[in-house]
Amino acid sequence: MNIARNFPLIIILMLFISAFSMPIMKSVRKIKAFGFVTMSISTILAGCNFLYVKTNGKFEYRVGHFDAPWGITFHIGYIEAIMGVLFTIVATLIIWYSFFSIDKEIKENRISLYYLLINILVGSLLGMVFTDDLFNAFVFLEVSTLAGCGIIVIKDKKDNITATFKYLVLSSLGSGLILMGIAFLYPITGHLNMSLIHESIMALKGAHRNILLISVSTFTVGLGVKSAMFPLHVWLPDAHASAPTSSSAILSGLVLKPPVILLMKILYKVFGFEIIGSFAILDVILILGSIGMIVGSIAAILQKEIKRMIAYSSVAQMGYVFFGIGLGNELGLIMAIFHIISHAVTKSTLFLVVGAMIEKTGSKKIKDLKGIGKEMPITLGVFTMGALSMVGIPIFPGFISKWNLALATIETGRYMFVGMILLSSLLNVGYYFPIVINGYFGEENLEGKVYKSKVMPMKRLIPVFILVGLMVMTGVFSLNIIDMIRQGLV
Amino acid sequence: MERLMTNYFETGAMILFGIGFVMLLLHNNLIKKIIGMNIMDTSIFLFFVAKGYIVGKEAPIIRQGHKIIGYVDPIPTALVLTGIVVAVSITAFALSLTIRIYEEYGTIELDEIMKKRGD
Numbered sequence: 072m073n074i075a076r077n078f079p080l081i082i083i084l085m086l087f088i089s090a091f092s093m094p095i096m097k098s099v100r101k102i103k104a105f106g107f108v109t110m111s112i113s114t115i116l117a118g119c120n121f122l123y124v125k126t127n128g129k130f131e132y133r134v135g136h137f138d139a140p141w142g143i144t145f146h147i148g149y150i151e152a153i154m155g156v157l158f159t160i161v162a163t164l165i166i167w168y169s170f171f172s173i174d175k176e177i178k179e180n181r182i183s184l185y186y187l188l189i190n191i192l193v194g195s196l197l198g199m200v201f202t203d204d205l206f207n208a209f210v211f212l213e214v215s216t217l218a219g220c221g222i223i224v225i226k227d228k229k230d231n232i233t234a235t236f237k238y239l240v241l242s243s244l245g246s247g248l249i250l251m252g253i254a255f256l257y258p259i260t261g262h263l264n265m266s267l268i269h270e271s272i273m274a275l276k277g278a279h280r281n282i283l284l285i286s287v288s289t290f291t292v293g294l295g296v297k298s299a300m301f302p303l304h305v306w307l308p309d310a311h312a313s314a315p316t317s318s319s320a321i322l323s324g325l326v327l328k329p330p331v332i333l334l335m336k337i338l339y340k341v342f343g344f345e346i347i348g349s350f351a352i353l354d355v356i357l358i359l360g361s362i363g364m365i366v367g368s369i370a371a372i373l374q375k376e377i378k379r380m381i382a383y384s385s386v387a388q389m390g391y392v393f394f395g396i397g398l399g400n401e402l403g404l405i406m407a408i409f410h411i412i413s414h415a416v417t418k419s420t421l422f423l424v425v426g427a428m429i430e431k432t433g434s435k436k437i438k439d440l441k442g443i444g445k446e447m448p449i450t451l452g453v454f455t456m457g458a459l460s461m462v463g464i465p466i467f468p469g470f471i472s473k474w475n476l477a478l479a480t481i482e483t484g485r486y487m488f489v490g491m492i493l494l495s496s497l498l499n500v501g502y503y504f505p506i507v508i509n510g511y512f513g514e515e516n517l518e519g520k521v522y523k524s525k526v527m528p529m530k531r532l533i534p535v536f537i538l539v540g541l542m543v544m545t546g547v548f549s550l551n552i553i554d555m556i557r558q559g560l561v
Numbered sequence: 562m563e564r565l566m567t568n569y570f571e572t573g574a575m576i577l578f579g580i581g582f583v584m585l586l587l588h589n590n591l592i593k594k595i596i597g598m599n600i601m602d603t604s605i606f607l608f609f610v611a612k613g614y615i616v617g618k619e620a621p622i623i624r625q626g627h628k629i630i631g632y633v634d635p636i637p638t639a640l641v642l643t644g645i646v647v648a649v650s651i652t653a654f655a656l657s658l659t660i661r662i663y664e665e666y667g668t669i670e671l672d673e674i675m676k677k678r679g680d
Contacts, residue, residue, distance in 0.1 A: 229665045240598065
């Protein structure tokens, strides 16, 4: 079973290599099948790797058998293994769904490029999570940014191009700042490996505090741009709303997450709590996170297009993740990671379902979705479950993370922020429930609608059902997951 | 002040970073934005290389019959090489997007694009 140690590297290599063999295939059917098969194999390998970590504990993997200062190492613990399984399984289901929707959204000769980009994107996201080397993480981050821009612009409409340009400019700003952070950190530590940097920083014993402060703030701002921290989220609604359905699901569900995990690693693993606690950086993250929760929700209420509304909801939900990081205690950090998991499954479900609604009704506007519950009862039912999870109803994972975040806030004694969580949840109700209520109820809404007239074919709904099943499972087995994350934190 | 003068590479890099940053954020012309992005990236590369450079020391290449008394740190140079590749690919992508924007809107001024999108 020792071979399972190689699986993280094999997954990344397989996704990269298989991606570039797609353009030489002629038939669209074969390309789709190939993309699905490679992603399913990655899921199985990630699952085996998770089981290995579960029995044998965390391990360091040396790429090419070079030791840490000279070679790149992967650190595979519980968190990395869980993220590996999560990303591959969500990506597999989204690819499955995209079989039925992608032909209608992009030109046929672009389909091979689309699946190429998705494989590269998921591979680079996994690399960013697994790696223990700062510069390697930076390179993977750049690859994921370019691939992410690619799957937005592939639709080739006016809105897509401007949205992609905005995304590209802002994220190149972010990557510049991240590289600057590495440039400040390297001269005083002499290492790029995260554990070794931490040892060097500890050996400094309080010298070079200003350089450390500059470095940690450039990292925070740079990674904040990539993962839509509150004032830096301006690129997100355009990009996520204009992209094709399956791209929106991947962008919102997966692409936002690895930068946050990298930020957590930089804050807690590279710098360590002693250094971070002596700066005000965690308070800044906490305040920006809580403002993001409120402002994102208010902006979502004001939207007229449903996809933009869900995109703003992503800003609010990423606010919860930053809130958890900013609390600075163990429970907060665990809940930030748990919220990443729950948001990944929930938001990708919501985007897929909404994409189906837009396709059937032919309108992006929220007001045109009235009475949709009679025409597409199952689809709106799935949407309702996702909305319940976002709002935080028990059994669903959204409740678990909000409840525990509130507990973690009380633990730190900052009671005002509990109110922030409550207010944000209420605002969530304010924009998700009108769609559900207007969809199912109201005489004037249902008038003239034919029952099940626009229902989706069953084969298209299966991946969505599996995603919903995963969502409920995340909620039901939340205690086990939280326990594993706690062990993974060291 | 004296510190700024001795580390003139780093000072210059920071000034260039500021210029690039402001150009990237405040200019309306998309090409100028991309130029600003390039200036910013280059300033970071300058900063990184300057951090690894030691005055009077040689490149880390061992030759027969040549005595080496210390050499400059090769890692920042290698990293900058990767960074340049990343910057080049982002620039190429941004320029191709600019071409498409010009085809669609007939202009590369951001305020005019916003006006056209509004109506």
